[in-house]
Amino acid sequence: MLALGDVPTPQARETCVTSEQIRQYDRDLKKAREAQGILRDLASQMLAFAESERAACIAIKPFGFDPSAAGSGLIKLATALDRHGPERAKFHSNVERALRL
Incomplete structure (x- = not known):
């Protein structure tokens, strides 16, 4: 999560007019x-863990860890990663909360 926090959101392709902007895109x-x-x-690993290790999930829930919510949030974050908008930050925050980062 920390390493992927600085992945840039690509500029909208339609707005790229110079060859340098296109290369950067x-x-x-x-x-x-x-x-x-x-x-x-x-x-997928987090969701598989949440489904297959229910006892472990119950044990870590009081500490604030929620693998199921983290997995769902990661999927939403991945989907929004290449688009501009407030969703990216919201999903990132949800994942951090679920993993207590």
Whole structure:
């Protein structure tokens, strides 16, 4: 989560007019797609843990950890990672709260 916090949101492709802006868009989009894959992989692991290790989830819930909420939030964050808007920050905050980061 900390390493992916500085993944830039690509500028809207329609607004890129210079070749440098287009190259920057391509670089930013590539970084965003890689980060989305990492977040989705982590989300699937968190959701699988939440489903298969119910006793562990019950044990860690009083400490503020919620693997199911974290997994759902990671999927939403991955989906919003390459778009501008308030959703990205909201989903990031939800995941941090679920993982007590």
